Amino acid sequence: MIGTTPKPFEEIMDAVAGYEKLAVIGCDGCAKVCMTGGSDQVEEMAEKLRKQGKNVVFAVTPDRTCYVTKTRTALDPHIDELKQSEAVVILGCGGAAQITRKVTEDYDLTIPIKIGLDSVGHMDTLVMGELALEQCQECGECILNETGGICPVTKCAKSLLNGPCGGAQDGKCEVDSERDCAWILIYNRMAALGELNKLRRFMEAKDYSKMAKPRTLNIKERRVA
Amino acid sequence: MKLTELFDKGEFVITSEVGPVKGCLRSGSGDEPPQCAREAEMVRECVHAINVTDNQSAVMRLGSLAASVKLRGKGFDPIYQVTCRDRNRIALQSDLLSACSLEIDNVLCLTGDYTSLGDHKSAKSVFDIDSVQLLKIAKGLNEGHDMVGNTLTKSTDLALGAVVNPNFEPLDLQLFKMEKKIEAGAQFFQTQAVYDPAVFERMVKKTEGFGVPIQYGIVVIKSPQMGKFMNKNISGIMVPDRIIEAMGSVSKEDRKKKAVEITTELVREIAPMAQGVHFMPLGWSDIVPTVVEAIKGTVV
Numbered sequence: 001m002i003g004t005t006p007k008p009f010e011e012i013m014d015a016v017a018g019y020e021k022l023a024v025i026g027c028d029g030c031a032k033v034c035m036t037g038g039s040d041q042v043e044e045m046a047e048k049l050r051k052q053g054k055n056v057v058f059a060v061t062p063d064r065t066c067y068v069t070k071t072r073t074a075l076d077p078h079i080d081e082l083k084q085s086e087a088v089v090i091l092g093c094g095g096a097a098q099i100t101r102k103v104t105e106d107y108d109l110t111i112p113i114k115i116g117l118d119s120v121g122h123m124d125t126l127v128m129g130e131l132a133l134e135q136c137q138e139c140g141e142c143i144l145n146e147t148g149g150i151c152p153v154t155k156c157a158k159s160l161l162n163g164p165c166g167g168a169q170d171g172k173c174e175v176d177s178e179r180d181c182a183w184i185l186i187y188n189r190m191a192a193l194g195e196l197n198k199l200r201r202f203m204e205a206k207d208y209s210k211m212a213k214p215r216t217l218n219i220k221e222r223r224v225a
Numbered sequence: 226m227k228l229t230e231l232f233d234k235g236e237f238v239i240t241s242e243v244g245p246v247k248g249c250l251r252s253g254s255g256d257e258p259p260q261c262a263r264e265a266e267m268v269r270e271c272v273h274a275i276n277v278t279d280n281q282s283a284v285m286r287l288g289s290l291a292a293s294v295k296l297r298g299k300g301f302d303p304i305y306q307v308t309c310r311d312r313n314r315i316a317l318q319s320d321l322l323s324a325c326s327l328e329i330d331n332v333l334c335l336t337g338d339y340t341s342l343g344d345h346k347s348a349k350s351v352f353d354i355d356s357v358q359l360l361k362i363a364k365g366l367n368e369g370h371d372m373v374g375n376t377l378t379k380s381t382d383l384a385l386g387a388v389v390n391p392n393f394e395p396l397d398l399q400l401f402k403m404e405k406k407i408e409a410g411a412q413f414f415q416t417q418a419v420y421d422p423a424v425f426e427r428m429v430k431k432t433e434g435f436g437v438p439i440q441y442g443i444v445v446i447k448s449p450q451m452g453k454f455m456n457k458n459i460s461g462i463m464v465p466d467r468i469i470e471a472m473g474s475v476s477k478e479d480r481k482k483k484a485v486e487i488t489t490e491l492v493r494e495i496a497p498m499a500q501g502v503h504f505m506p507l508g509w510s511d512i513v514p515t516v517v518e519a520i521k522g523t524v525v
Contacts, residue, residue: 157339157350158309158310158336158337158339158350158352158355159352159355160336160352160355161355161357161358162355162356162357162358162402162405163357163398163399163401163402163405164393164398164399164402165336165356166336166388166389166390166392166393166399166417166461167338167339167390167460167461168393168394168460168461169460169461170394171394172460174338174339174342174460174461175339175341175342177460183398184395184398187395187397187398196397199398199401200401200404200405202357202361202405202408202409203357203358204358205314205353205354205358205362205372206353206354208353
């Protein structure tokens with residue numbers, strides 16, 4: 001999922017300063033899992049905005065706001081209210097905000113889109129409602145087959161491909177003593193698999209052109225451009 | 226002179242580190258020489274070469290190449306340190322070409338301390354390549370081509386150094402990387418600071434067949450507070466309590482004397498297992514000549 005954290009409410013209020021009639025749009029996908037933009041948080045945000053004197057014209061939470069069809073399906077019944085809205089507050093990731101902007105443009109509306117969350121990465125949920133971890137950077141050239149299923153590109157602060165820097169202490173990363181050194185995790189995993197010798201292999205410099213932004217995925221052709 | 230020539234002759238190679246100043250070096254009349262130049266002068270007669278750090282601890286300073294070139298101009302042999310933290314593969318290769326063009330003979334290839342440890346915590350870390358890849362690329366430049374195979378008009382001629390941390394657990398994982406560095410092109414190694422002879426010996430035994438010279442690295446402990454600080458904040462280094470206590474047992478005025486004593490003792494004990502010693506005096510370069518004098522007959 002895409003991890004999100006709430007922006008400070010004051011920052012959201014600054015963003016909507018001068019706009020009285022607002023729509024609030026959440027996301028019942030990732031933002032729901034992060035408890036930042038699901039239906040409950042959308043209701044809470046609408047209430048908070050009303051308390052600040054804003055007129056919340058409508059609030060809605062599409063199933064997945066990053067899917068253009070799902071967002072359109074959720075907004076179609078609210079088209080008249082959307083037309084009345086002076087700005088839209090999005091409780092979703094940066095993708096959700098941009099899909100919503102696209103949908104409003106498709107309706108031939110020019111409405112400011114204001115995001116209420118910060119997107120913080122591709123996250124894997126470890127404990128529902130409590131903890132998620134960043135483990136994949138979508139680098140476009142997965143090397144998990146070489147590293148015991150643990151990604152050094154993401155889990156090593158320095159994205160080192162040929163082993164650890166000298167900075168780990170007690171198995172922890174020099175950058176954050178709470179975090180395991182990715183390369184020690186890889187070493188232990190490869191030892192358990194009886195494949196330590198594979199770590200002796202030189203890994204070539206990564207082809208970062210494969211993560212050059214912005215990427216387009218041609219799903220039919222299974223091709224990234 | 227390339228350090229490799231000294232090792233080949235069987236010399237016990239002594240190097241010491243200086244950190245470039247936080248400021249520029251364009252001289253005006255009456256300027257004091259910068260700290261790094263003064264420190265280099267202190268060790269001129271007792272070391273073979275001087276390491277010049279690359280924005281050490283991720284603190285922005287004068288570039289290691291500029292400082293290396295300045296020292297070269299004063300007759301020193303600099304070891305130009307290059308980290309992967311701040312520059313991508315294009316900039317790193319270009320800098321290596323520049324270094325050789327500016328009469329630098331030695332380069333030490335490192336990963337680099339992480340950005341958040343330094344004084345520009347919001348900076349974007351680069352780490353486009355790692356130290357093993359950097360060594361392989363540098364070897365390629367010595368052989369006349371860049372990393373994508375394009376031919377150079379003239380090859381570099383750089384002695385390639387690397388680092389290893391004997392304190393690392395599990396050591397085998399660190400040594401896998403050391404072997405990869407050798408395969409990639411590393412011709413000599415300098416170690417992270419070691420204060421326990423048994424730790425150094427463990428590494429030496431495991432690397433006997435590697436066939437590369439290793440310099441024993443030592444950071445001079447200047448105060449008990451510094452020892453404690455390093456244990457708490459500098460990963461990969463372990464300063465034993467006995468050294469912290471010894472530094473704490475003397476008055477502030479006598480600390481330098483005590484540091485000479487402790488450093489000499491460690492070098493006497495550990496350096497015979499190595500092919501050289503690398504001092505990291507962190508501002509106390511003036512003690513290096515005394516230590517080198519004191520170890521004459523044992524290792525030098």
